[in-house]
Amino acid sequence: MQHTDSFKERGARFAILQMREEQKIKGCVVASAGNHAQAMCLHGLKLGIPITTVMPVIAPLMKVQKFQGESMAEAKSIALKIAQDTGAL
Known part of the structure; x- marks a missing residue:
């Protein structure tokens, strides 16, 4: 069972693990309306890699701590x- 209850976890972890070492230090910025953001943050935390997520105001409230953007675009x-x-990255 994935911790975020989403299939996005495996892809997020794979993407983070593919980053070059110097990029892992700088971190990663993602835009997501929910599941991908949760997965990136979870695995960034587990791997010690800073992750910044930008979520639109249309994202489900239970997935968001800070809103940015009126739409996904x-x-x-x-x-x-x-x-x-x-x-x-």
């Missing part, structure tokens, strides 16, 4: 800007 745009500013 806007959340993605914000995530790309954060990644560019921080050097994260």
Whole structure:
């Protein structure tokens, strides 16, 4: 059973493990409306890799701690800007 009750966990962990070592230090920025964000945060925490997630206001309340973006497209745009500013993946 996945901790997030989502099939996204395996793909998120695989993506994180494929990062270069220098990129793991900088971290990763993702845009997601829920399940992928939860999976990335869970495995980033377990692997000691900083993860920043940008979620639109349409995301389910129980999945969100901080809202950014009116839509998934806007959340993605914000995530790309954060990644560019921080050097994260």
